[in-house]
Amino acid sequence: MRLDAQGLTRNLVRWETAVTLLLVLVFASGAGFSPDFANSGNLSFALGDLSEIALIALPMTMLVVCGQVDLSVASVLGLCSALTGKLWDGGMPIETIIPIVLLVGLVCGLVNGLLVTRLGLPSLAVTIGTLTLYRGLAYVTLGTEAVAEFPQQYTDLATKSIPGTFIPYPIAFFAVLAIATAITLHATGAGRAMFAIGAQEDAAYFAGIRVKRIKLVLFAVSGLVAGFAGLVYTLRYGSARADNGLGLELTVIAAVLLGGVDFDGGKGTLGGVIAAVLLIGILRNLLMLNDVSTEIQSIVTGLLLIVSVLTPRLIAVVREIRDRRQAVAGAATATP
Amino acid sequence: MTVLTQSPAKPGDAGGPAGGGRRLVDMVLRARELSILGALIVLVVATTIANPRFLSEQGVKDIFLNASILALLAVGQTMVVVTRNIDLSVGSVVGLVAFVSGKYASTGHHNLVLIALVGVAIGLACGLVNGLLVSFCKVPALVVTLGTLYVIQGLDHYIAHGDQIGAADLPSALLSLGNDEVLGIPYLPIITVIAMLIIGFYLRSYSSGREFYAIGSSPEAARLAGVPIRRRVLTAYLVSGGLAGLAGVLWLARFGTVVADAAHGWELKVVSAVVVGGVAIVGGTGTVYGAALGALLLTTIGSVLVVLKVTPFWQDAITGVLLLLAITVDRLLALRVTRVLRARGRKMRRTRDAA
Numbered sequence: 001m002r003l004d005a006q007g008l009t010r011n012l013v014r015w016e017t018a019v020t021l022l023l024v025l026v027f028a029s030g031a032g033f034s035p036d037f038a039n040s041g042n043l044s045f046a047l048g049d050l051s052e053i054a055l056i057a058l059p060m061t062m063l064v065v066c067g068q069v070d071l072s073v074a075s076v077l078g079l080c081s082a083l084t085g086k087l088w089d090g091g092m093p094i095e096t097i098i099p100i101v102l103l104v105g106l107v108c109g110l111v112n113g114l115l116v117t118r119l120g121l122p123s124l125a126v127t128i129g130t131l132t133l134y135r136g137l138a139y140v141t142l143g144t145e146a147v148a149e150f151p152q153q154y155t156d157l158a159t160k161s162i163p164g165t166f167i168p169y170p171i172a173f174f175a176v177l178a179i180a181t182a183i184t185l186h187a188t189g190a191g192r193a194m195f196a197i198g199a200q201e202d203a204a205y206f207a208g209i210r211v212k213r214i215k216l217v218l219f220a221v222s223g224l225v226a227g228f229a230g231l232v233y234t235l236r237y238g239s240a241r242a243d244n245g246l247g248l249e250l251t252v253i254a255a256v257l258l259g260g261v262d263f264d265g266g267k268g269t270l271g272g273v274i275a276a277v278l279l280i281g282i283l284r285n286l287l288m289l290n291d292v293s294t295e296i297q298s299i300v301t302g303l304l305l306i307v308s309v310l311t312p313r314l315i316a317v318v319r320e321i322r323d324r325r326q327a328v329a330g331a332a333t334a335t336p
Numbered sequence: 337m338t339v340l341t342q343s344p345a346k347p348g349d350a351g352g353p354a355g356g357g358r359r360l361v362d363m364v365l366r367a368r369e370l371s372i373l374g375a376l377i378v379l380v381v382a383t384t385i386a387n388p389r390f391l392s393e394q395g396v397k398d399i400f401l402n403a404s405i406l407a408l409l410a411v412g413q414t415m416v417v418v419t420r421n422i423d424l425s426v427g428s429v430v431g432l433v434a435f436v437s438g439k440y441a442s443t444g445h446h447n448l449v450l451i452a453l454v455g456v457a458i459g460l461a462c463g464l465v466n467g468l469l470v471s472f473c474k475v476p477a478l479v480v481t482l483g484t485l486y487v488i489q490g491l492d493h494y495i496a497h498g499d500q501i502g503a504a505d506l507p508s509a510l511l512s513l514g515n516d517e518v519l520g521i522p523y524l525p526i527i528t529v530i531a532m533l534i535i536g537f538y539l540r541s542y543s544s545g546r547e548f549y550a551i552g553s554s555p556e557a558a559r560l561a562g563v564p565i566r567r568r569v570l571t572a573y574l575v576s577g578g579l580a581g582l583a584g585v586l587w588l589a590r591f592g593t594v595v596a597d598a599a600h601g602w603e604l605k606v607v608s609a610v611v612v613g614g615v616a617i618v619g620g621t622g623t624v625y626g627a628a629l630g631a632l633l634l635t636t637i638g639s640v641l642v643v644l645k646v647t648p649f650w651q652d653a654i655t656g657v658l659l660l661l662a663i664t665v666d667r668l669l670a671l672r673v674t675r676v677l678r679a680r681g682r683k684m685r686r687t688r689d690a691a
Binding site: 069115124128129130131133250254263293297299303304306309310 | 473491
């Protein structure tokens with residue numbers, strides 16, 4: 001009986017639930033505070049502004065669940081953006097550019113994945129290296145120039161909302177991808193395998209899970225999605241630059257961790273991450289609407305990141321102490 | 337356990353092969369630093385052949401001046417990375433310190449020692465926060481220091497508020513620290529080399545220094561061996577933060593004119609220098625000398641690109657490739673060393689069993 005009650009309290013204070021509640025709270029107080037907040041124009045803008053972060057967060061969640069991390073995503077985004085600009089400037093039609101750019105993103109991800117799986121290198125070190133490399137290649141491609149004037153129909157696709165709703169097209173696409181990711185992560189064998197790899201890689205290997213293949217595929221998908229995000233970014237701002245999305249990887253990782261995914265792997269849900277992405281988006285939007293300077297926004301992001309990893313640890317410590325006390329109490333009642 | 341009980345009984349027998357193993361590891365590691373030195377020499381010689389002006393007195397001085405701040409940060413970062421942690425906040429700390437100590441110096445405080453103390457104190461405070469979070473709260477170092485990177489950067493911009501420090505307002509003693517020299521050697525590299533030698537000697541020759549490596553090789557084993565992990569990790573962050581503070585003061589002294597985003601994005605440069613210098617990102621191996629050499633190599637590449645008139649855009653790409661190369665080579669070497677050591681261990685056990 002007591003075990004059941006304990007399970008219940010544990011579920012009640014689940015991290016994802018807390019983040020979702022916080023999201024609702026911030027949303028409600030935002031609507032109360034700022035008259036400009038809860039109208040479809042602003043919401044559409046706030047959502048659209050999240051497009052790249054939200055898209056990249058999906059494969060990143062799966063990677064972190066596996067105990068891996070991909071810090072190169074923002075550089076892949078920058079490289080793909082620079083390449084889009086270069087090719088467009090060279091007179092190539094956008095219909096040809098899109099598959100080429102996506103392929104480049106995929107190759108970037110494959111390089112990460114191969115270095116991690118074939119050579120057994122830590123993903124952190126590999127992707128710090130490719131972060132520098134891909135961003136460097138972006139600068140080599142386009143220098144400090146900016147390319148603009150992309151065809152209207154494509155920029156519309158990146159900026160406009162679905163008629164009759166406030167949901168921008170990229171976010172609609174994100175929703176479809178998010179459902180696919182949620183099913184993969186939480187309802188298939190591959191998803192269970194990811195959690196197993198993150199929890200105990202050796203055990204997963206000996207249980208017959210194809211650890212290397214899963215990791216390789218995830219890194220490749222991460223590169224592909226980051227490449228796609230590069231296209232979205234370019235078209236959304238109508239400007240291709242080598243420094244597009246600089247530092248974006250930090251926000252994505254902040255969102256994933258805030259969403260309750262354990263940085264050591266093996267724990268987390270996609271629902272939590274999506275709630276966290278929305279929370280970050282709404283917070284940013286509210287800070288912007290209230291003319292809070294970008295400095296404060298940077299401080300808020302940093303504090304969120306620290307709190308998001310600190311709180312679960314503190315909860316774990318409290319739980320440990322409580323469990324120990326209960327065990328002692330249990331032993332005391334058991335002896336007579 | 338068996339080794340512990342056996343070795344006092346037969347010191348010569350058990351000590352011999354183990355000593356050989358250590359020699360092998362030592363040799364490989366030394367070769368690792370020599371290889372960076374070799375790459376550096378090849379690079380310099382090749383560039384000098386292409387453009388003889390590269391090795392002019394001023395050219396060499398510039399490289400050392402430019403490398404010294406990066407090398408100082410790399411030395412501090414080495415202490416952290418050796419314990420299997422990372423400090424990404426150093427770039428922001430340099431920016432914050434450069435601005436705040438500049439503000440302090442330009443408002444009538446002309447005592448060089450006090451200015452340096454203010455800078456180092458701010459750095460130590462940042463290091464303390466990082467260290468406490470990582471060592472006592474056991475939060476992943478990467479995430480914590482990413483967080484403090486943001487917070488410190490935000491603070492820096494908030495304090496600066498778009499202002500800038502002008503060289504004209506700074507005491508001349510401070511500026512001469514950044515640009516003058518003694519016996520033909522600029523002050524900055526001298527400061528860096530002194531810091532490097534002190535920390536290098538401590539890590540190599542003190543038992544508490546060796547404990548940093550023990551923590552990085554295997555935290556669990558270090559804990560069982562009674563190493564005060566929390567205290568050592570906290571020390572590593574304090575050293576890294578303090579040196580970043582010093583680097584901030586030196587940055588101010590060297591450039592004079594400072595805006596809020598000094599050293600923006602340098603954290604990755606520093607980590608690159610450290611990793612290229614042979615300090616494994618998973619902890620346990622590497623020296624401050626290697627890290628400083630790595631910083632010198634990366635800086636030299638920057639200068640070489642300028643001299644050879646290659647667009648500076650290539651620098652990031654080359655740094656990235658070097659980094660990947662360094663970790664790949666380290667991994668392959670480590671695999672080789674483990675294989676050799678394992679083979680020796682087997683042989684040793686066989687001879688012992690036979691006896």
